[in-house]
Amino acid sequence: MAEVQGVARLLQVFENQRKQKPKELLAKLTAAGHVILDKANYYVPKDTRALMKSGRVTVSDTTVLNGKMEVKVEYGGDMSGVVLDYVIFVHEDLEAYHAPPTCAKFLTRAYRETKMEVSKIIRGNKIADRFGMLTKFSQSSSYYEFAT
Amino acid sequence: MIHSPSRIMGQLLFDKGVASLTAGANWTVTVNNMPPDAPDRRIAIYTTFSRTDGSIMDTGQTITHPGIQIVVRGASDDAEVYSKAIAIQAALDSIKKTSVTIGGDTYILKAFETTNPPFFLKQEELNLRRFYIINGYITYAEVN
Numbered sequence: 001m002a003e004v005q006g007v008a009r010l011l012q013v014f015e016n017q018r019k020q021k022p023k024e025l026l027a028k029l030t031a032a033g034h035v036i037l038d039k040a041n042y043y044v045p046k047d048t049r050a051l052m053k054s055g056r057v058t059v060s061d062t063t064v065l066n067g068k069m070e071v072k073v074e075y076g077g078d079m080s081g082v083v084l085d086y087v088i089f090v091h092e093d094l095e096a097y098h099a100p101p102t103c104a105k106f107l108t109r110a111y112r113e114t115k116m117e118v119s120k121i122i123r124g125n126k127i128a129d130r131f132g133m134l135t136k137f138s139q140s141s142s143y144y145e146f147a148t
Numbered sequence: 149m150i151h152s153p154s155r156i157m158g159q160l161l162f163d164k165g166v167a168s169l170t171a172g173a174n175w176t177v178t179v180n181n182m183p184p185d186a187p188d189r190r191i192a193i194y195t196t197f198s199r200t201d202g203s204i205m206d207t208g209q210t211i212t213h214p215g216i217q218i219v220v221r222g223a224s225d226d227a228e229v230y231s232k233a234i235a236i237q238a239a240l241d242s243i244k245k246t247s248v249t250i251g252g253d254t255y256i257l258k259a260f261e262t263t264n265p266p267f268f269l270k271q272e273e274l275n276l277r278r279f280y281i282i283n284g285y286i287t288y289a290e291v292n
Contacts, residue, residue, distance in 0.1 A: 092269055092281055094194045094217060095182060105196055108215070112197050 026059055029071040032118040033057035036073045040110035044075065045090055045102040054079050054087075075107065149253060153214035153286055154179040154193040156255050159248045164239035166232070167191050175232065182219055188277050191236070192219040199285050213261070213285040220266070224276035233266035233280040240284065247291075254291040261285045 037055050044052050059071045076087030090096070094104050103109065111118075151159075158177035161167035167177045174189040182192035196215035203210045218236060222229030240260040248255045262284040269279040 089270060092217070094180075094196065109197050112199065 025069060028121050028124075029069065030057060030059050032121045033059065033071040033073050035114050035117055035121065036107075036110050039114050040073065040075075040107045043101060043103050043106035043109055045098045045106070050084060051075055051087060051090065054084050073107065073111075149251065150290070151250050151253060151255070152179065152195055153216060153288070154195045155250065156248055156257070156288060157193050157216055157218070157286060158191075159250050160243070160246065160257060161191065161193075161236060161239055163246075163248060164242070166235045166239050182221065188221065188223045188275070189232075190221045191232075192221070193217070194219070196283075213287050216260070216284050216286050218282040219269075220280045220282075221277055224271075224278060226268075226278055229278045229280055230266065230268075233282060237262065237266055237282060240282070256289050256291055258287040258289065261287070 034057050037057050041052050041055055044055065046052055054077070055073070055075050057071060057073055060069070075091075076084040091104060091107060096104060098104065158167065158169065158179055161177060162169045167175050169177060172187065174187055175191055176187075177191045177193060180192075180194050182190060194217040196217050198215055199213045201211040201213060220229055220233045220236065222232060240262065243257045243260045246257045248257055262282065264281070264283040266280045266282050269281050271278045
């Protein structure tokens with residue numbers, strides 16, 4: 001009969017990690033988000049600069065709830081009562097002219113160009129390795145975000 | 149001749165029966181351009197930023213996955229435009245070592261990685277045409 005030992009110990013390790021507050025990782029994620037934002041601010045169209053000013057990095061730590069930690073790089077949305085709802089048009093319209101180096105797909109481009117640096121920041125962290133960090137890029141109708 | 153990823157994708161959608169390559173017909177594919185004139189029902193395919201994926205040690209060739217944006221434009225009927233976008237998405241999902249031939253050149257499309265399924269972009273104020281967009285990356289190789 002096969003027997004697996006150490007399951008209780010393994011579960012305890014998982015539980016300890018879930019409860020842990022990895023502040024260092026939060027700092028790394030914030031730094032990674034700002035690397036992307038800085039690059040995106042270079043490419044974002046600046047006709048009125050409203051879009052650039054709406055760029056932000058937010059980090060949410062819900063590791064206690066679901067083991068998830070997330071950093072978002074966003075543009076547009078509700079900015080103190082002023083809703084910038086046109087970011088998706090600027091980002092996705094590939095035929096609109098923007099004075100170089102600004103361009104459409106500014107956040108996608110920034111993410112692509114900084115991916116190695118972001119990866120270094122995150123994966124250089126042993127805590128991040130332990131959490132098996134994955135990166136993804138997603139979007140909604142009102143804002144763009146990079147999440148990890 | 150080397151064809152752009154947009155052109156190859158256009159041929160694929162034609163082969164799959166979800167797009168036309170005949171000028172003036174409905175759901176005609178245009179490459180890196182969305183003509184503003186009629187017909188309303190058009191599909192524009194753009195090549196966007198590529199994703200690199202390491203290199204082959206033997207040859208040094210860098211593996212790249214060209215970014216693709218597919219814009220579906222239709223009349224004011226949202227259901228019609230969305231249905232077309234969904235049909236295109238289904239065609240993209242069915243890619244599996246799919247062969248595409250343009251003139252005498254053959255390409256093998258290995259996969260399409262969708263980063264965003266069809267989403268509504270906008271409706272024009274003047275003529276109410278509606279736009280849906282699909283974003284993703286294509287993996288393909290030219291057959292020598």
